[in-house]
Amino acid sequence: EMFKWFINQVRNNLHVVFTMNPSSPDFHNRTATSPALFNRCVLDWFGDWSKQAFYQVGQEFTTNLDLDLQDYSPSAYFPYVEQLEMENDPPTHRDAIISSLVYIHHTVHSMNERVARQGLYNYVTPRHFLDFITKFSELVNEKREELEAQKLHLNIGLQKLRDTEEQVSTMQASLDEKGKVLNEKKEQADAKLKQMLAKQAVAEERKKEATTLKEQVVKQNADVAVRKASAEEKLADAEPAVARAKQSVQGIKKAHLDEVK
Secondary structure, eight states, X not given: OHHHHHHHHHHHHOOOOOOOOTTSTHHHHHHHHOTHHHHSSOOOOOOOOOHHHHHHHHHHHTTTSOOOOTTOOOOSOOXXXXXXXXXXXXXXXHHXXXXXXXXXXXXXXXXXXXXXXXXXXXXXXXXXXXXXXXXXXXXXXXHHHHHHHHHHHHHHHXXXXXXXXXXXXXXXXXXXXXXXXXXXXXXXXXXXXXXXXXXXXXXXXXXXXXXXXXXXXXXXHHXXXXXXXXXXXXXXHHHHHHHHHHHHHHHOOHHHHHHHO
């Protein structure tokens, strides 16, 4: 009884829903190998969607995409958005993107009708539109990630440039400060050099005076030597007379001196 009740509950409450695409090459193989899909199941045949339905589905599937754009100026004509009730609001950038997706899908549908007149058949269904929306969403996210990576790379580069600029500014300020100190040192060195040159000029002048004085002293010494030699010569000539006079003086007696007195 319990198992029978369980089976009845499953039969009454379990519903399996699956979709099949008649334009798929596998559709005929599945119908041929599984006829129970048609005689044991409830079939709902869905035709094409309305333009409003395509737009609403596209809007729902792109809700999580960052399609909003500030300062967007819409063009004068939107093939599908204008058919919706926009409450007199101007279409946004998101509306333009979704309208473009719907327009592309219907363009393919119109092209299929044209080639069908030539005996060529190609099918496009709402499922293709869903695949189109999914692929578009993946592409937007992929490009968004690439842009974010590039933005991060550029921001890192800009931050390095700003850091380098700050370092250069700091080094430039330090260089300017050291330049001022160097100029002060240079001015002091120039002043010291001028003092040294002035002292050197005075020393050169004194050296010249000393040289002149030395020459005068040498000349005077030469004159003194000449005079000394002359005096010594005269002294040598006078020494015999002095000796004779000395001898004569020594021969004078005291009695003679008394007589002179």
